[in-house]
Amino acid sequence: MSDALNALTLADRLQLKAAGPGRWRSQHGDANQNGRSYGGQLLGQAMRAALMEVPDGRAPTMMQFVFLQGAMPDQPILFEVERLQEGKRFSSRQVRGAQGERTVLSALVSCAKTIPGPAHAEPSTMPPGERPANLATIDDVPEPLRAQLARMGGYGQDCNPAIAFRIPDAQRQLDGAHAGRDFRYWMKVPQPLPDEPALHAAAFAYLSDWWLNYAILRPHLARAGERPMYISSLNHALWLHAPPRADQWLHAHATSVHAANGRGLAIAQYHDEAGRHIATSSQDCLVSYAD
Numbered sequence: 517m518s519d520a521l522n523a524l525t526l527a528d529r530l531q532l533k534a535a536g537p538g539r540w541r542s543q544h545g546d547a548n549q550n551g552r553s554y555g556g557q558l559l560g561q562a563m564r565a566a567l568m569e570v571p572d573g574r575a576p577t578m579m580q581f582v583f584l585q586g587a588m589p590d591q592p593i594l595f596e597v598e599r600l601q602e603g604k605r606f607s608s609r610q611v612r613g614a615q616g617e618r619t620v621l622s623a624l625v626s627c628a629k630t631i632p633g634p635a636h637a638e639p640s641t642m643p644p645g646e647r648p649a650n651l652a653t654i655d656d657v658p659e660p661l662r663a664q665l666a667r668m669g670g671y672g673q674d675c676n677p678a679i680a681f682r683i684p685d686a687q688r689q690l691d692g693a694h695a696g697r698d699f700r701y702w703m704k705v706p707q708p709l710p711d712e713p714a715l716h717a718a719a720f721a722y723l724s725d726w727w728l729n730y731a732i733l734r735p736h737l738a739r740a741g742e743r744p745m746y747i748s749s750l751n752h753a754l755w756l757h758a759p760p761r762a763d764q765w766l767h768a769h770a771t772s773v774h775a776a777n778g779r780g781l782a783i784a785q786y787h788d789e790a791g792r793h794i795a796t797s798s799q800d801c802l803v804s805y806a807d
Contacts, residue, residue: 526678526705526762530560530718532568538597540565545589546678549670553587555749556725558613558621564718565595566609566625574607574627576717579754587613587620605629637757637793638785641700641769643684648702648765648789651682661690668733669747669803679726680706680765695737698771699730705763719762720795724754724784729801731770732780744806750779755796765789778804 524544532540542561546554559581567576587593593613601608606628613621654662654675665671682702688694703723709715729747736745760766770784780803786795 522677524678525707526560526719526722527707527709527715529557529678530564530715530722532561532564532595535594538569538599540568540595540597542593542595545587545591545593546676547589550586550746550748551589553589553593553620554676554725555583555752556722558583558587558593559623559725559752559754560718560722561593562595562611562613562621562623563625563721564714565597566611566623567627567714567717569597569599569609570607570625570627574629575713575756575759576625577628577756578626579623579721579752581621581623581752581754583621583749583751585618585620587615591615593620600624601626605631638796640767640785640787640791640793642767642787642791646684648682648704648767651684651702652686653682657683657686657690661687664737665690667744668737669729669745671727671730671733676726678705679723680704681726689734691737695734697731697735697773698769699727699734700767700769701727702765702767703727704765707763709763713759716760716762717756720756720760720766721754723762723766724786724795724797725749725752725799728768728770728784728797728799729780729782729803731772731782731784732775732801732803735772735775746802746804746806747780748802750800750802752800753798756794757796758792758794760786760794761788766794775803778802 531543535541546557598610611623
């Protein structure tokens, strides 16, 4: 990642420029370990484009997103937004992202007015009193362990200055001898964001892709030295249960429910520091041997 891109805040990375009615063009591209656009940025930019076309007072509640082709980070993406629904309570938008003639993504975003109804929520799994700011960063992980992780889709090598990321009990969670099918972590936007709910929703979409699919690889850490693995997101779903505050710490607990035949599925629950259930996400990934 270049020094110029490193200097960009997450808000900068989500900037879009109007390109005509219902059309928005990206201004910056993040690269992932495979040299393609980072999936979280595509999620965040698609969410931002959709919300540009939604009336005030309707918060985003759901995004269904499909990664169709690898997007190139050095080329702008044109987001075209189509109105699918404009009802009394709900608004739905279809977003198509293209680079030239190549359609690289498709997303459906729904928004809704807040209405009264029955309530319950998934409880948080964060231990009482856990302070994310005091936990390990990826830079604190010993180099031999990071080298092992690097064989699992490049994990342990990536560091995104637009995301503050902390790992509870890092040695146990990242050591193959204790590998399970779940993974806990904390994350947030490092810099304060303006008090704009649509921006926070887009920023949270950006964050939601970060390390989510690691839960798919974690059960296989003990075999990381045998054959390098390749992982790539296929589709991503996001349900927003409450307006997120992306510049405050969010606890994520991801679990991989299945992996076979070159694909794996991870599901995550997100809570704020007060234990409020903010969102749920799922991601289906290509998971294969790289050699």
